Amino acid sequence: MKLLYFAWVRAKIGIGEETVSPPAEIRDVAGLIDWLKARGAGGADAFADLSLIKVAVNQDYVELDHPVAAGDEVAFFPPVTGG
């Protein structure tokens, strides 16, 4: 599973991209976030307030209950500020 981080989420995590293999019981975005928070490495800080986090799975916006699976591209980032 490929994880991508952007903007201040990237800055807090410390990297922009990584490939992970979470345990099989991680089945949705919420579970993945809990796993990343427990793992440390900036995860607890980056995901402290989930109201500030947007998630995309395979480049589409999703909610926290959206399933994740091996092979997915999962991106975490703050609300967007383009335009």
Added chain:
Amino acid sequence: MKLLYFAWVRAKIGIGEETVSPPAEIRDVAGLIDWLKARGAGGADAFADLSLIKVAVNQDYVELDHPVAAGDEVAFFPPVTGG
């Protein structure tokens, strides 16, 4: 009093501009129109349907009860179609 005609009002009247001296009892736009209709020279045709006529006195839109006086510039034209 200077009268101006535009678009098909001009075409029906036959001229674009004229200077007139209506009788003293002509005090408003409605009276002026009646006088122009009675005068002939395309006036009856041009002013047959007043719902199609816009009037400006001294370059501001006015209603039919707006006063007119010697020295005014009074313009008659169809609803505008610019832009």
Added chain:
Amino acid sequence: MIRVQQEDFDLAAELKAMTDGNHQIGGLTSFVGLVRDIAGGETVSAMTLEHYPGMTEKQLAEIEDEANRRWPLDASLIIHRHGRLEPGDQIVLVACASAHREAAFEACHFLIDWLKTKAPFWKLEDTPDGGKWVDARSSDDAAAARWAES
């Protein structure tokens, strides 16, 4: 700024002049009206725009003032051409610049809607059946009515 002219205008140069050197501007909305080759199902080979010199400038200046009163604009521009125009030719340019995009959008939309119903211009289209004065559209009146101040 308002301009009523027979000559064409250079869209890029006009828009650039509006924003150049003003770094408070966050958004620039513009509308260009073009001559269509079909109107009401009929082929239009050209059109002639007649206007009321003097009143046109007066009305455009008033409405530009109103837009600047109602929205916080850094710059505004109305250019309207008259005379003979062919399909594809530019007729009108309305542009508004502001710190924020909502003001730029709304003021620009207001100006073109207003212009369509109040600026004293009339279009005479050359069609296969001869010259035809374009009729005003009630949809334009409805669009302009939206902006009435309560």
Added chain:
Amino acid sequence: MIRVQQEDFDLAAELKAMTDGNHQIGGLTSFVGLVRDIAGGETVSAMTLEHYPGMTEKQLAEIEDEANRRWPLDASLIIHRHGRLEPGDQIVLVACASAHREAAFEACHFLIDWLKTKAPFWKLEDTPDGGKWVDARSSDDAAAARWAES
């Protein structure tokens, strides 16, 4: 058409290309977003626009499709820059051409409102206090919500 690029764009050339040769177009509405030198009361000397390559293009293409489904457009264009930009620089261009001005205005407004809340771009501003990630604005969410299809 959508483009995501680091380079600047030539507004005039882009708009001309959209309408050239299509004489059914009656109106062209465009919006250009520019870098401001003040944001939230602070001086901004430059900004860096980060984006999510791949998702950006996917999302912009989807929203352009939606605009073309909802309004009868003859042409549409979104150009969004990324990388380092300075005050006065162009950030984004949205333009829509249609036979009638309402469609051109609404589709253009829809596209920029949507873009502000959904296109994955993030602004990092250089201020006297250092780099600051720009916060999303709730007014942008409200503007986008307006366009939700019922």
